[in-house]
Amino acid sequence: MSDQRRQAGLWLSTLILFAINILNFYDRTVPAALVEPMRKEFGLNDTQIGLLTSAFIWFYAIVGLPLGLIADRWSRKKLLAWGVVVWTALTASTGLATTYAFLFFSRIGVGLGEAACAPTATSWLGDLFPANQRSRVLALFMMGVPIGGALGYFFGGPIAQAYGWRAAMVSAALPGLLLVPALLILREPERGASEPSDRTTFRRHEALATTSIWNILRIPTLWWIIASGALLNFCAYVFATFLPAFLTRVHGLSVANSGKAAGTLYLLGGVLGGVLSGRVGDYVVHRGKDGRMLCAAVMALITVPLACIGILQPRGSLLLATVFLGLMYVSLSSYYGFVYSAIQDFVAPNQRASTMAIYFMAMYICGASFGPLLTGKLSDLLAHRAAAAAGSSVVTEVFRAVGLQRAMLVIPFLSVALAFVLYMGSRTIVADAERRQSITEGVLATSD
Numbered sequence: 001m002s003d004q005r006r007q008a009g010l011w012l013s014t015l016i017l018f019a020i021n022i023l024n025f026y027d028r029t030v031p032a033a034l035v036e037p038m039r040k041e042f043g044l045n046d047t048q049i050g051l052l053t054s055a056f057i058w059f060y061a062i063v064g065l066p067l068g069l070i071a072d073r074w075s076r077k078k079l080l081a082w083g084v085v086v087w088t089a090l091t092a093s094t095g096l097a098t099t100y101a102f103l104f105f106s107r108i109g110v111g112l113g114e115a116a117c118a119p120t121a122t123s124w125l126g127d128l129f130p131a132n133q134r135s136r137v138l139a140l141f142m143m144g145v146p147i148g149g150a151l152g153y154f155f156g157g158p159i160a161q162a163y164g165w166r167a168a169m170v171s172a173a174l175p176g177l178l179l180v181p182a183l184l185i186l187r188e189p190e191r192g193a194s195e196p197s198d199r200t201t202f203r204r205h206e207a208l209a210t211t212s213i214w215n216i217l218r219i220p221t222l223w224w225i226i227a228s229g230a231l232l233n234f235c236a237y238v239f240a241t242f243l244p245a246f247l248t249r250v251h252g253l254s255v256a257n258s259g260k261a262a263g264t265l266y267l268l269g270g271v272l273g274g275v276l277s278g279r280v281g282d283y284v285v286h287r288g289k290d291g292r293m294l295c296a297a298v299m300a301l302i303t304v305p306l307a308c309i310g311i312l313q314p315r316g317s318l319l320l321a322t323v324f325l326g327l328m329y330v331s332l333s334s335y336y337g338f339v340y341s342a343i344q345d346f347v348a349p350n351q352r353a354s355t356m357a358i359y360f361m362a363m364y365i366c367g368a369s370f371g372p373l374l375t376g377k378l379s380d381l382l383a384h385r386a387a388a389a390a391g392s393s394v395v396t397e398v399f400r401a402v403g404l405q406r407a408m409l410v411i412p413f414l415s416v417a418l419a420f421v422l423y424m425g426s427r428t429i430v431a432d433a434e435r436r437q438s439i440t441e442g443v444l445a446t447s448d
Helices: 002-033 035-042 046-071 076-094 100-114 117-128 131-142 144-163 165-173 176-184 199-208 213-217 220-251 255-284 291-311 318-343 349-368 370-389 397-407 410-426 429-447
Strands: none
Touching: 002 035, 002 046, 002 076, 002 100, 002 117, 002 131, 002 144, 002 165, 002 176, 002 220, 002 255, 035 046, 035 100, 035 165, 035 220, 035 255, 046 076, 046 100, 046 117, 046 220, 046 349, 046 370, 046 397, 076 100, 076 117, 076 165, 076 176, 117 131, 117 349, 131 144, 131 255, 131 318, 144 165, 144 220, 144 255, 144 318, 213 220, 213 349, 220 255, 220 318, 220 349, 220 370, 220 397, 220 410, 220 429, 255 291, 255 318, 291 318, 291 410, 318 349, 318 410, 349 370, 370 397, 370 410
């Protein structure tokens, strides 16, 4: 009976952390569903729209590093609870914006709170489940990306069309009123609780595996994974930021219908990608530590033709476009289950939050922060070129559609590079995992 209660406690913790990650990405994504009404009210161009996301990411990434270090030393539960309070309050405040500057600074504030989520939650889950179950659990946790994004699109667009975009922003903050109390009732696990060693051995291992940033940065595989994260997040944030606008401009959907269509793509594609990577990742790890990275590389290659076909469909081919964009997102989102669990194979338990914070800071600053901004600038440039080629001095909505459609081809282009760096990471991860294991075995030998 005690074992049943323990299992129930494990899954209760997992589900609450999963729900928090859903809210994390709901509040992060809902402005993308509102791009068109916000653009028209404030007279914005695609560069300014992209900058809203980029500024959020810069602050999110920079603040995430010290928060990750704190999470390896302090209560993850308290840190995460404060993070939820901050980001939901700032999400609601966005609804009060009357200028672009207010929008800009409120999104920066959301980044401050959300930076606490991933390092604390992934470290927490790593201490709840052993290595051979982590792909499935972390894939479930990372389904918060597509599910939260989907809900942001599903609810954001229709609420904005019915009540205005400000109401959509305020309503996005409300679930936090339930999730913070739910989080505070959970029991936080001890660090290393899921490792195959007793407490004395773990503490001695912990003394050797210090959370120094420089010790973590000496791991070769981490550099390949950071590069892969930058490429993945560049593509993912381009897709998330501009997908509703793409469906509206290129395929003629309303704000509400583009939100519903984008939400469907996010939900089905992300859940299928998470289920696939969770099951396959926990299977291939028994065949070799490089299996998860190799699978992620193959899926990145599959992304390339799917993205090209989906993006280049002309107006009137909405069904074909959404099918291939959905399949593209399946392959792209499978990255999380494969790679996030692979990270935990080569770092010690008390390094996990710090490692994830370093990884998130680098990949968001180098990838996600530039994705929407540079793609927005490219879209504006290509729209002006299309207008000039047609002999028009005015950039109409038709030319904006052409510019955005062509700009989104950065996704398949960078997916080729993503496949390459994941493959290179698969060539170093075995040695790095063995190095960590040898430290553990040395501690075990000493303890005997």
